[in-house]
Amino acid sequence: MNEDDGRVDLQQMRYVVAVAETRNFTRAAERCSVVQSSLSHRIAALERELGVKLFARSSRRTEPTSAGEAFLVAARECLAAADRAAADAAAASGAVRGRLAVGVIVTTAAVDVAELLQRYRARHPDVRVFLRGGRSDDLTAAVRGGGLDIAFLGLPEGDLPAGVESLVLDHDEHVLVVPAGHRLAGAERVTLREIAGETFVDFAAGSPARAQSDQAFAAAGLVRDVAYEAQVALMTGLIARGLGVALLPSAFIGPRVAADPELALVPVVDGPRRVEYLVWSRFNPSPATRALLDVLGVREPRAADS
The missing domain is CATH 3.40.190.10 (Periplasmic binding protein-like II)
Incomplete structure (x- = not known):
């Protein structure tokens, strides 16, 4: 709200969004390059004008109220529209x-x-x-x-x-990632049936990354045991310690395994494919x-x- 005419302005919206995202008035003021007293004053004035509290405050926590959450939706839309208008104007001049x-x-x-x-x-x-x-x-x-x-x-x-x-x-095929000492390390190629009995490390169930392997095994009429669900950064560590094997996109994992003597790759004849x-x-x-x-x-x- 502009204190002279009673209208909400973009700067107040930016202040409210900053407080909501940082959950802290001091950090929000730093983000907006303004002193905290000014930011707090402008938000308090906005709350008086609207007749609602936008934030619940305590000595330890600051979080949006239900009214604040509703205000944030429209505020973000307005700020995005304002930013887009400025970007379009700049683009019209070649910038x-x-x-x-x-x-x-x-x-x-x-x-x-x-x-x-x-x-x-x-x-x-x-x-x-x-x-x-x-x-x-x-x-x-x-x-x-x-x-x-x-x-x-x-x-x-x-x-x-x-x-x-x-x-x-790009189109890519998955490869089997195993510990260097695994029985299949060095194999020329394997099929899904040959590895279905292994213990697997994979992405979270329901994710597209997991679906790539789940669909391939289901299409082959096979069931496997996924004992560990993890992010890929942790997967390779689990595999290197002999806790399981994984099917991962070759273009992604190939360069990483090439630099890691504890892991080996094996092509899979009927393995998952991703785009x-x-x-x-x-x-x-x-x-x-x-x-x-x-x-x-x-x-x-x-x-x-x-």
């Missing part, structure tokens, strides 16, 4: 500015994301890039809902990203998103193509 939110699965291998962002920054230094990791289904939903601008995914062969624009980046995708919003991508697509050499589909 790309604003914010780019990128989702990345941990096993991305088709694109060197760090190298891509290095090239992107060289062309567009005024864009602030935010990276978010997660599951392919969650990242797709975030792109569809506007929480992310673009994302790199991996899905089982035959599954398609829904409600977003998508581009196939890596690039996805972005179908609805009016931001200038920053279009600029990243351009760095990747991606031609956006026209309305008649989609």
Whole structure:
């Protein structure tokens, strides 16, 4: 709210979002580059104008009230619209500015994301890039809902990203990862039936990464034992200690196993296959998103193509 005319302003919205995200007035003031007394005063004035408390405060905790949560939804939408308006205005004059939110699965291998962002920054230094990791289904939903601008995914062969624009980046086969001293280490190749009796390490049940292996075993009429569910960084440690084996995308795991004498790879004849995708919003991508697509050499589909 502007204290002169009684209207809520963008700066107050930024203050409320900052407090909600940091759960702390001092850290929120630091993020907004303002003294805490000024931030607190502006939020208190906003609460008086609205007639509701936006935050529940104690000596140890600060969190949004139900009214605060409702206000945050619209505030974030308004701030995003304001940022987009500024970015569009800059783009009209040939400059790309604003914010780019990128989702990345941990096993991305088709694109060197760090190298891509290095090239992107060289062309567009005024864009602030935010990276978010997660599951392919969650990242797709975030792109569809506007929480992310673009994302790199991996899905089982035959599954398609829904409600977003998508581009196939690569096709890959899974390989069996075993301890170096395992009975199958050094085997020329194996089948799913030959390894179904092994103890497995895999991703969380229900995730697209897990579905890649689950679907392959189900299609072969086989059942396996997944004793450990973990992130890939922990998987290799579990495997090296003889606690299980895993099926992982070859393009991702190959270079890592090559540098680790405690692990070995074995090709799987009828193993899982995955497709890596690039996805972005179908609805009016931001200038920053279009600029990243351009760095990747991606031609956006026209309305008649989609």
